[in-house]
Amino acid sequence: SQQGEEDPQALSIQEGENATMNCSYKTSINNLQWYRQNSGRGLVHLILIRSNEREKHSGRLRVTLDTSKKSSSLLITASRAADTASYFCAYQETSGSRLTFGEGTQLTVNP
Amino acid sequence: DVKVTQSSRYLVKRTGEKVFLECVQDMDHENMFWYRQDPGLGLRLIYFSYDVKMKEKGDIPEGYSVSREKKERFSLILESASTNQTSMYLCASSLHRAGGYTFGSGTRLTVV
Numbered sequence: 022s023q024q025g026e027e028d029p030q031a032l033s034i035q036e037g038e039n040a041t042m043n044c045s046y047k048t049s050i051n052n053l054q055w056y057r058q059n060s061g062r063g064l065v066h067l068i069l070i071r072s073n074e075r076e077k078h079s080g081r082l083r084v085t086l087d088t089s090k091k092s093s094s095l096l097i098t099a100s101r102a103a104d105t106a107s108y109f110c111a112y113q114e115t116s117g118s119r120l121t122f123g124e125g126t127q128l129t130v131n132p
Numbered sequence: 133d134v135k136v137t138q139s140s141r142y143l144v145k146r147t148g149e150k151v152f153l154e155c156v157q158d159m160d161h162e163n164m165f166w167y168r169q170d171p172g173l174g175l176r177l178i179y180f181s182y183d184v185k186m187k188e189k190g191d192i193p194e195g196y197s198v199s200r201e202k203k204e205r206f207s208l209i210l211e212s213a214s215t216n217q218t219s220m221y222l223c224a225s226s227l228h229r230a231g232g233y234t235f236g237s238g239t240r241l242t243v244v
Contacts, residue, residue: 051230063136063222063235064175109175118163118229119190124174 025110025123033129040097042126044110045090051113053086053093054120058107067095067108072115100130135159138223138236145243151210153239155223163229164206166190166198169220169238181206182229213243 025046034040044053052071056064070077070086070093077084083096097104107125114121139154157164165180167190177190179198187198195217199207206225210217220240224233 054232056233056235061220061238061240063237064224064233066232066234069232113230119177119180120165120233121177122167122175124172 025112025121027108027110027123027126029126030124031127031129033131034100035131036100036102038100038130040100040104040128040130042095042108042110042128044093044095044123046093046110046112046121047091048112049115050088051115051118053084053110053112055082055084055093055095056109056111056122058109058125060106064109097128100128102130102132104128104130136223136225136234136236138221138239140239141237143239143241145210145213145241147214147243149210149213149243151213151241151243153208153210153221153223153241155206155208155225155236156204157206157225157234158204159225159227159234160203161225161227161234162203163226164200165224165226165233166196166206166208167222167224168192169222175222178208210241215243217241218243 028043054069055067058064081098086093109125111120111122136157166178167175181200197209223236
């Protein structure tokens with residue numbers, strides 16, 4: 022299966038700013054998910070958006086999905102130093118339930 | 133809270149050793165997965181299981197095997213460890229096939 026692609030690979034912002042990360046994929050999907058990983062730890066599930074949804078919110082997180090462009094974005098508003106982590110998108114293809122991950126965006130939020 | 137527990141955070145093994153990585157989840161999840169994570173390569177699926185005694189190959193199964201004798205436990209076995217298996221190994225589980233995964237904290241394996 023092909024990996025998703027994330028953009029940018031690294032992002033450095035100041036506390037209080039918004040952070041936007043993008044993800045593209047190449048197949049039809051059932052859903053797309055975003056995960057967070059603190060350095061040297063496991064991944065934590067943040068949000069899932071189904072293929073028939075266009076936007077979803079969870080606290081300071083906003084996820085959009087454009088299936089015509091095969092892309093998704095994760096917006097973190099009013100970022101905090103504690104948001105510093107790697108963020109991964111992952112998609113489940115309609116043909117099965119395996120989760121395919123992108124390579125991640127390393128977000129650094131400077132205090 | 134759902135918990136996925138991996139038996140070791142750090143492990144150092146010698147080339148040629150047989151290595152067992154254990155993963156236990158406590159929420160009665162049907163589905164369990166083993167990934168490895170390497171810089172520049174992201175997460176790659178090694179093996180997965182949708183039920184007890186059931187296993188399926190992922191994208192990079194060579195050099196690995198798995199065992200799922202009980203629903204809560206999914207073991208990854210490196211038959212004969214090699215240096216190119218030095219990596220971070222991540223176990224995950226999910227309740228539904230089309231749902232989110234819960235990951236363990238990972239095992240950083242170094243093969244010398």
